[in-house]
Amino acid sequence: MDIYEFGDWLAATAPSQLIQNVTWAIPTIQSVHILSLALLFTSALLLSLRFAGLGLTAEPLAQLAARSTRRIWQLLVVLAITGALLITAEPGRTITNPAFFLKMGLLVVVVVLTLWLASSARREEKPTGMQLSVATLAVLLWIAIIFAGRFIAYTKPY
Amino acid sequence: MQQSFFEWLQNTPAGILIGETWFPWVESTHVMFTAVVIGTILTVDARLLGLGLQQLRLTYITQRLLPLTWGAFVGAAITGGMMFIANATSYIHNGPFLAKMCLLVVLGLNMLYFHVVTYRNVAEWDTGKPSASARTAGLISTFLWLAVIACGRWIGFVSNLS
Numbered sequence: 001m002d003i004y005e006f007g008d009w010l011a012a013t014a015p016s017q018l019i020q021n022v023t024w025a026i027p028t029i030q031s032v033h034i035l036s037l038a039l040l041f042t043s044a045l046l047l048s049l050r051f052a053g054l055g056l057t058a059e060p061l062a063q064l065a066a067r068s069t070r071r072i073w074q075l076l077v078v079l080a081i082t083g084a085l086l087i088t089a090e091p092g093r094t095i096t097n098p099a100f101f102l103k104m105g106l107l108v109v110v111v112v113l114t115l116w117l118a119s120s121a122r123r124e125e126k127p128t129g130m131q132l133s134v135a136t137l138a139v140l141l142w143i144a145i146i147f148a149g150r151f152i153a154y155t156k157p158y
Numbered sequence: 159m160q161q162s163f164f165e166w167l168q169n170t171p172a173g174i175l176i177g178e179t180w181f182p183w184v185e186s187t188h189v190m191f192t193a194v195v196i197g198t199i200l201t202v203d204a205r206l207l208g209l210g211l212q213q214l215r216l217t218y219i220t221q222r223l224l225p226l227t228w229g230a231f232v233g234a235a236i237t238g239g240m241m242f243i244a245n246a247t248s249y250i251h252n253g254p255f256l257a258k259m260c261l262l263v264v265l266g267l268n269m270l271y272f273h274v275v276t277y278r279n280v281a282e283w284d285t286g287k288p289s290a291s292a293r294t295a296g297l298i299s300t301f302l303w304l305a306v307i308a309c310g311r312w313i314g315f316v317s318n319l320s
Contacts, residue, residue: 020285027315031308042197150186
């Protein structure tokens with residue numbers, strides 16, 4: 001079975017049919033996806049600002065980093081579930097779409113960077129230049145992920 | 159007369175350029191700015207409702223986060239305006255778009271009341287549990303911003319707009 005046949009098979013399954021046939025399902029799932037993304041992006045932004053000595057500096061670095069990264073993991077779970085539902089509903093729109101693959105590739109990189117930030121912030125008392133660089137790169141990657149996500153709607157699948 | 163103004167707007171060089179070329183980029187930028195607006199506001203609302211950041215003073219949180227909120231809001235308004243120019247005649251008949259604009263007005267009034275009236279005795283509840291009217295403002299804000307996201311996403315589902 002190639003990826004096109006898999007897409008056709010998925011689109012014909014009962015869960016996919018259900019999401020496709022309930023008119024409000026897709027925009028509702030997308031709204032939850034965007035809300036989670038908004039909270040995640042803000043957490044990532046506030047974490048990077050904290051490494052730069054800006055934002056919520058009254059909260060100790062280790063505490064803010066632990067809180068932010070825990071929140072990012074929780075939101076990623078919600079994003080993965082809603083994302084999976086959107087793929088299930090419209091496989092032809094996503095799984096052969098270059099913008100979707102770019103988004104997933106960038107996601108892997110930003111998850112690795114966030115794992116490193118989470119572990120390094122536990123050790124260090126004061127923010128390091130390396131942490132600030134990695135956190136800034138992570139924010140830029142989240143921006144690229146937002147763009148790639150929106151471009152799924154404008155990019156032709158293979 | 160009204161229709162012709164929006165038609166004119168949409169057919170200005172800027173309207174045509176955005177509509178034909180820039181739209182996906184402008185829209186993505188709008189999503190990014192909106193994420194910061196809503197993310198920071200819901201963080202403040204969560205603090206008002208006792209759902210997070212309890213160890214920090216409310217005035218400290220607002221002082222640190224609201225500049226971000228406003229900066230991002232300006233970005234969201236500019237990119238939103240650019241999207242409107244490109245498809246003005248469609249937006250003015252788009253139910254979710256009109257609902258979203260009404261919600262933003264109500265949210266503005268909620269915020270204005272909070273800052274002008276509710277905030278007067280903030281010293282009394284800055285570190286502890288916010289006053290009943292402050293908690294109400296946070297609850298209204300949370301629900302209406304969720305509705306703004308939903309309306310924003312629905313704009314593309316009731317017309318040829320994305």
